[in-house]
Amino acid sequence: MNETLKKKRLATVWLGGCSGCHMSLLDIDEALIALVDRVDLVYGPLVDAKEYPEDVDICLVEGAVTNVENLELARHIRTNTRTVVSFGDCAVTGNVTSMRNRIPISDLLNAVYHEASAPIGVEALKVLPALLKKVIPLHQAIRVDLFLPGCPPGSERITAALNALLDETELDLQPHMRTFG
Amino acid sequence: MSVITLTINGELVSARSGQNLLEAIRDQGIKLPTLCYLDGLSTRGGCRLCLVDISGYPRLQTACTTTATEGMVVVTHNEKINRYRKMILELTFAERNHTCAVCVSNEHCELQTMAAELGMDHVRYDYLNPQLGIDISHEKYGVDHNRCILCLRCVRVCDEVEGAHTLDVRHRGINSRVITDLNRLWGESESCTECGKCVEVCPTGALFDKGMSVGEMKKKTNFLRRILDGREKNQWNR
Numbered sequence: 001m002n003e004t005l006k007k008k009r010l011a012t013v014w015l016g017g018c019s020g021c022h023m024s025l026l027d028i029d030e031a032l033i034a035l036v037d038r039v040d041l042v043y044g045p046l047v048d049a050k051e052y053p054e055d056v057d058i059c060l061v062e063g064a065v066t067n068v069e070n071l072e073l074a075r076h077i078r079t080n081t082r083t084v085v086s087f088g089d090c091a092v093t094g095n096v097t098s099m100r101n102r103i104p105i106s107d108l109l110n111a112v113y114h115e116a117s118a119p120i121g122v123e124a125l126k127v128l129p130a131l132l133k134k135v136i137p138l139h140q141a142i143r144v145d146l147f148l149p150g151c152p153p154g155s156e157r158i159t160a161a162l163n164a165l166l167d168e169t170e171l172d173l174q175p176h177m178r179t180f181g
Numbered sequence: 182m183s184v185i186t187l188t189i190n191g192e193l194v195s196a197r198s199g200q201n202l203l204e205a206i207r208d209q210g211i212k213l214p215t216l217c218y219l220d221g222l223s224t225r226g227g228c229r230l231c232l233v234d235i236s237g238y239p240r241l242q243t244a245c246t247t248t249a250t251e252g253m254v255v256v257t258h259n260e261k262i263n264r265y266r267k268m269i270l271e272l273t274f275a276e277r278n279h280t281c282a283v284c285v286s287n288e289h290c291e292l293q294t295m296a297a298e299l300g301m302d303h304v305r306y307d308y309l310n311p312q313l314g315i316d317i318s319h320e321k322y323g324v325d326h327n328r329c330i331l332c333l334r335c336v337r338v339c340d341e342v343e344g345a346h347t348l349d350v351r352h353r354g355i356n357s358r359v360i361t362d363l364n365r366l367w368g369e370s371e372s373c374t375e376c377g378k379c380v381e382v383c384p385t386g387a388l389f390d391k392g393m394s395v396g397e398m399k400k401k402t403n404f405l406r407r408i409l410d411g412r413e414k415n416q417w418n419r
Contacts (some may be wrong), residue, residue, distance in 0.1 A: 030200070061345055086303065089281070089282055092302070092303050093274075093280075093303070093308075094308060095281075095282055096280060096282060096283060097312065098280075098308065099278070099280060099283075101310035102278075102310050102311075102312050115210065134310070137303065137304070137308075139303055139305075140307070144303075147302040147303045149302060151281065151282035151304075175297040175298045175300075176235075176297065177302070178302055179281070179288070179293055179294070179296070179297040180281040180282070180293055180295050180296065180297075181281025181282045181284065181287040181288065181290075181293055
């Protein structure tokens, strides 16, 4: 296959977010069909790959960086990805995920796990990665190449951003297409 | 009415003598961003977004608090000014907890719109995440200090238009808070006339009608010009 026609390697990642941005990605409707002709989806909640691969062209990162696992993965993504996109408000601003920043971690864990009963009782703490003292937006953890705000970003924004990334052109969103919230 | 001539972005233009520079600029169809300015209220130069370069001045000036004068040479947009405006917005977002997605004013917010218009797509500063309160003791209205940008339109409209001066500010700088009466709960205020003008002029979701959910709070400020014209031009006299 000609080098210029080679499919781009696309990954999507779900950090501290609600997966709404991924739902919105699925909501781009028929544009998905055009997308699969142009990309190989190599990692993310939508595919069965255990390890983040090497040599990824584009990664859409949903969610804020909330715990040490997120932080490690974010750094790993940066090392192995050409273009990292902050995908949605949680990645861009911290958004709802960062509303816990005003509450001490011990109080949070007590309220959510120690004082709660199954299915999220105290035994869940055994597998919970250590929380960062403060939730941070992705660009405060790693260098980010493109910001796509929105909670979630609408299908028009996602399509425009993906097309620009795949065509390797500058993304020029109109003001109403780049609002937070 | 005498007319003056000044230069805005390299073009010779005329303005009314004594006219505020912000209005003179906007009269030329130039979009100059503001958040604290509201036609009809006194000006205070609080939001800093209308910063312009005026020849002869050592630093940028807020157009809203500057009087246009004869021969003034003004630049409203350049690389430096645009960069400063973006920084100002980023600092505003970092200072309090503006979580657009869960705000009563989502999609109807002047701060949110301004960020998109000025191309502020992320905040480079650390978010301060301050611990701020909400006062919903009033029967009809609420104040969420997390969303407040200290534009003080509410304070001015309460004093200058309604004449109640229920609202004011305590502390200084980043610690400033809009208060009711002498820092009493809004619901216990004796001076508040419950007119709701403060809520309508608030550019964000800081002041809201109680019972509003995410994105439901829409505000209208057109009442202001109508009241002031009626008052100042005696349109109400028969």
